Amino acid sequence: MTEDTGATGPGPLGRALPRTHDPRLLRGDGRYVDDIAGPQRGVLHAAVLRSPVAHGRVTRFDATAAREDSGAHLVLGPDGIARHTGPLPTFWRLPGQWQHTIEVATRTVRYVGQPIGLVVADSRAAAEDAAERVEVSIDPLPAVTDVDAALAPRAPLLYPETGTNAAGRIRLGDPEADVERAMADAAHLVTRELAVQRVSVAPMEPRGLLAEWTPATQQLTVCSSTQVPHPVRCGLAAALRLRADQVRVTVPDVGGGFGGKTTLYVDETLVCLAAKLLGGRVAWTEDRAEAMAADYHGRGQRATARLALDADGRFLALDARVRGDLGAFATQGGSGPFQITGLSLEGPYRFPCAGATVTGVYTNATPTGAYRGYGMQEACWIRERLIAEAARELGLDPGELRLRNLITVGEMPYTVRAQTTYDTGDYPATLQRAMAAVAERPRVRTGRLRRGVAAVPSVEGTGYGPTALLEQIGLEASGWESGRIRINEDGTVTVFTGAVSLGQGIETALAQIVADRLGLPLERIAVRLGDTDTSPHSDYSSQASRSLVLCGTALLRAGERLRARMDALAAALLETVPEDVRLEADETFRGEKTSRTATWREVAARGWLGWGRPEHDRIRLEESVDYDPPDITFAHAAHAAAVAVDLDTGVVTVEGYWAVHDSGVLVNPLIAEGQTVGEGLGMALLEEADCDPATAQPLRRGLADYPLPAPADVPPVEVAHTRTPSPHNEGGFKGLGEGGILPVAAVVAGAVADAVPEIAAGLNRTPLTPYRIWTLLREAGLA
Amino acid sequence: MTRDAAAPSTRERTVTLTVNGATHSARTEVRTLLSDFLRHTLGLTGTHVGCEEGVCGSCTVLLDDVPVRSCLLLAVQAAGARVETVEGLAVDGELTPLQQAFMAEHGLQCGFCTPGILMSLTAAEREGLSEPETADEVLAGHRCRCTGYAGIRAALRRSRAGTGQGGGAGEGAR
Structure with missing residues (x-):
């Protein structure tokens, strides 16, 4: 399946070798944090008290009963937490964003699941029992969970003192006036409202940590299921008012991250505070319901997007007005994913003019953060839906329209309007190869089943960064x-x-x-x-x-x-x-x-x-x-899909999937292939971490409500790797951790549009669930 | 969680069972899940808990040869039973053909869901289920966020090819 292994010599570089630590994991000898903390004697266990409402003021936190007769060693509420902590620092903000930190002590709750307090007892079960005896009163406030509703006049405000739910705004790429000028005389203009849903990051291992305070040496040692030990140390030192070198963070085996473990969370900070106050060891592993509510969500954005073309189908200008759903507060990375959408909007194409305006919006929902391929996946969705729709309106083959506008080898290195520079890659050849995979596929229509295909290119900025x-x-x-x-x-x-x-x-x-x-x-x-x-x-x-x-x-x-x-x-x-x-x-x-x-x-x-x-x-x-790399290295890919759409049920079945991927020199093709075949179909078809708009309550509370792709949802994927070394490092390496997810939703939607052109104009948001497709089919008179 | 005012002793039982051939006996609260009992009381942490509602399959163990979700059973329900967990697969550290196939085919990434999958696939092989039946029906009871299931399916194929139990075998099983 994989070709061009990239092996360059007699050494192990470029060889598809099995992983060195697999035997340990296969024997059941993994050391995930709860494997370390769970069986230990003398470890206390924490349970987190969380807000059951999306917006409200905590008016009472009475732990008398919990303290007196439930065996709790420690109960922390907003006042106690405030006495012992400072806020967590953030690192990526929008111009105009007043919120520079994240509060650890919470008296106003702004999303369901927000930590209010912490209970520590001998076991997790005992801590949960004690937590039930804490009496919390919350005066509810009006809530808003939709970004556009949050920006509307008279919307409930999360931070009334600012007078708006807009956290800040930034223009990336060309100025708005330039884009408007370029679009004014265009022969064709396509405008769409394009949305990408909130998703639960959902690594199979939820977050967890074991914190130990050693009174004699005044040291905090934290074993945490995290992707970023140094930022966790930095955040803990700031929040707990310690020197950085008083905190040591170690990372055991981690059961998946996908971006969800790239920051220090408030609940994790509370567990460490408890260890410090108790002078001992405190463990906490969230359950899946907590993970669904409290782990920063991925994605969550709307965009008003426009593509202008000349009479020959050449791209003239691209623009997106992005409203990014920050949730209850701006997380450490805050608006970063939405800014990356703006910075990677152009993808592998030539645009004489392009830009994006990104607005971060507060809503009464779980804060959002990193999820695999953030910003780039949303940008690909925006760009490729516009291109596919332009092709349909112009009566062109979408593949032909793409090839006409792809950056060619002769133009490399190529600097896009957002000012990043692509290093190497034969984008047209890669797309043509993916197109060839589905070109000859018979689009058999049997009764009420329609079939379609699509191929979509993508480019992935990797190795961040200079x-x-x-x-x-x-x-x-x-x-x-x-x-x-x-x-x-x-x-x-x-x-x-x-x-x-x-x-x-x-x-x-x-x-x-x-x-x-x-x-x-x-x-x-x-x-x-x-x-x-x-x-x-x-x-x-x-x-x-x-x-x-x-x-x-x-x-x-x-x-x-x-x-x-x-x-x-x-x-x-x-x-x-x-x-x-x-x-x-x-x-x-x-x-x-x-x-x-x-x-x-x-x-x-x-x-x-x-x-x-x-x-x-x-x-x-x-x-x-x-x-410190001299520049970003850009991997690229093209994916193709063949789908069947059931006109009676709206079910989209992916019958074939192909990925042509170029991440430069591959160190281990076996691992590379595993990274390429990711979880993108979940976003395309199944997953959405949505709220009931009336009650602002999250609708997905566990894996029974939140459909991670099952084996039957993922067809065999044929992967081919090509190899264009990066000139920026002597190994010729390019990254590949996220490329597998970038074009998936766009290619599936493209194939659905090919199968049922009657509903193509309505394929504006993911996931393409049976209900959403069936509704479109019904509107088109097909269902 | 129940809020039982009774003394802890009346809420506890001694549970005796065999795990991977060794007999264990321990006091535990009657509400303790089998998964927590295995992990926290017996220290057999190879069995993982991913959702606590029987969806993800990470916690799958064999109870008297039958794959079960250990997060949906109480420890007291397993009293007297013969339990097998991932720790019991490799003998003297020697990986089984299925485990070796997972390694060769990159059938695991983060490895968290892997123990449960190994137990289900091991039971399917013992029951004589064919490779396609196993891939379609048994694997359907598991969720993996990393692999897209490609490496897992390949590992299953490789292990069956090695033991001569490829497609077609096992009619009439179950």
Whole structure:
């Protein structure tokens, strides 16, 4: 299935190797946080008190009964929390956004599930029992959960003192006046209202942590299921008023992240506060109902979008007015996903003029944050629905219209109007390949079943990012990564970097890079991740398709330096010159001229001894490299789908799916393929974390209400990888953690439109549920 | 959660059962789920809890050879039973052919849902269900957010090819 493995030499780089830690996970020896905390004696357990209403003022928090006769060790309410904490910092804001922090102590609740207090007892069950005895009174306030309703006159205000639910606004790309000018004389203009639903990020392992306060040393040690140990440390230090080095965050096995574990949450902060106040260990793992309500949701945006074309079907201008649903408050990353929608609006196409206006909107719903491929997936939806609709209105083949406007190889590197620069890639060839997969597919119509196909290209910004770029867009985080490699005195190799392992196989891929550069077998390499005491600093760790590109490049460089040092040490021992030294497959250095040999282990041991060392040579067999990328690397892809639409039920069945993906040089094609076949069909067809508009109550409270794609929902996906190396790093790497989700909704909608053109104009929001499709069919007189 | 005013002793029972061939006996509250009993009382944390409502299948164990959701059973219901969990599959650390196939085909990513899937597929193989039946019906009882099920299906195919139990076998099972 996969072609062009990318293997470039005899080493493990580019080989489809099984992952090094799989046997442990398969035996049931995973170490997820509740596996560590659950069976331990002496660990107390927390339950979080949450708001049952979407908007209201907490007027009473009476824990008398809970404290007196339920065995609770600690009950914290808004006043107690306020006494001991400060707010959490944010790092990405909109111009005009007054809210710079997240309150930890809550007296006004603004979404169902918002933490109000915490109860700690001997077991989770006892803590839940005690929590039921806390008496909380809330004066309800009017609530609003829809972004457009929130912006309407006389809408209930979440922060009445500001006079609006708009948090702030930014224009990205070309100014509005330029776009209007470009559109004024266009031969064709397509305008649509395009929405992407809120989704629950829903990793199979919910969030959880084990916090321990050691009174003697005044240290907080936190084992947390997180993607970002350093930001968690930073947030905890700020909220609990500690020095950064009083807090250590470690990351055990993580049962999936998908963006949902990329920040420190208020409830997690409360658990750490409880550990500090009690002077011991407190554990908490949320249940699925809490995860649905309280984990920051992904997506949630509306856009008024316009595409202008000339008489020949060439794109003239693209514009989107995006209303992003921030939820109850702006999270640490806040409007970031919506801003990325604006910055990646143009995708793989040539636009003489393009821009987006992004408004962040407060609503009485769960705050929103990162979810796999954020911003880029929404942008792809907007762009590709407009293009497909333009083709339909003009009577053109949508594939032909796309090919006419795709950026070609000869135009690379190409700077889009939003000022990012694509490095490499043959976008038309990739799309043509995906189109070919479905071109010959018979679109058989049997009775009330209609069939259609579509192919859609996408481009994925990966390896975020150059720190100077983050500074330029006002994102208060660094983009660099470090890699540190130590050759131990016994010749084994330990690798430290800022990435975190959450199922993406990063430890294996990084080990392959190091093994390749050192010339050792994979089993010599141990990769240690996720510990703020030992891992290099990282503001982003593992998210945004960046670990392989950034940590990988840092380690590649560190590996080359260390190998050169080992060659020099070996040469001294073998009484020859480094150029004469060869490392054999049996881990033995051989001096060609002197015919003497020394094992890798002997050379390492001698290195640490320092015997015979020239005065200015480094001693420690350790190299550390900081890598701040010169630019973003852009992966690209094209997906194709064949669907059947049942005119009686509105059910869309995906009968075939193809992905052509280019992420530059692949370190491990087996892992790469797994990353490419993601969960995108859930967003396209099934998942929506919606609220009842009348009561503002969330409608999805567990996996019985929230349909994650089941095996029958996901057809076999045929994946092909092409390889266009990135020029920005010597490995030629591009990221691929999110590409698999970007075009999925757009390609499924395109295929539905192909099957039933009568409803194409109404395919404006996801998920394309049977009810939504059936409603459109009925309106079209087909159902 | 119930709010029982009775003394804890009347709310507790001693549960004796065998897990992976070893007999265990422990006091537990009658309301304790089998999943929590296995994980927290016996320390067998390979069985994972993903939803606590019987949807995701992560907590699947075998109870007298039958796959069950351990989050939907009380520990007291398993008294006297023979329970098998993921920890019992590999013998002396040697992975079963199914586990090896999961590794070879990248049938797991974060690994959280994997133990439950392994137990269901192991039971299906013992029952003689064919590979297509297993892929269509047994796997349907599991949710995986990472893999898109591709690697899992491939692992199932590989393990059956290795044991000669490919398509067509097992008519009349169940």
